[in-house]
Amino acid sequence: MGRSPCCEKAHTNKGAWTKEEDDRLISYIRSHGEGCWRSLPKAAGLLRCGKSCRLRWINYLRPDLKRGNFTDEEDELIIKLHSLLGNKWSLIAGRLPGRTDNEIKNYWNTHIRRKLLNRGIDPTTHRPINGPSSHEVTTISFGSAAHMKEEEEETRRRSKDHKL
DNA sequence: AACGGACACAACCGCCTTGCT
């Protein structure tokens, strides 16, 4: 017995989104807001899973997205944040306005990993690949892990307040 | 021009967390 599926798979589209589906989703969210994702597809007339709609909106259709190439500053920031937080892509994305967790995750796996390897740095541990001499570890020029944790809590509190 | 491998990115899957009853 597995867990129940998040939606009725037999009647949902999969794969790339069409322009028409995008338009439907955008116009529905513009007039109704991001309500219940599970019921949204039906209400918007989409044959998609709610999760799929959410992902599409969050990652590609939101009006405040930056898109386009990452700057060197963003590169370095991502590396620093990753050394602090690990694979917490949503937290990292929270520090990069206009960027999404999925976008950063992809960018990390395709560009930054290789960049670090070229520098002789292990992308997982942020330590030099040839011998872990602690002074060579990627240095953090701002904040501490504890400080980051505090801010995470604060963000959580704010979003909770916002909902009330 | 054709082919195959590498690369980039959109999307899905399944687990975990959170909130409600």
Next chain:
DNA sequence: GAGCAAGGCGGTTGTGTCCGT
């Protein structure tokens, strides 16, 4: 406190494009 539903997240896969041969 237990159980369930829904949302959120990270890992992974699928597919289109680019580039070298």
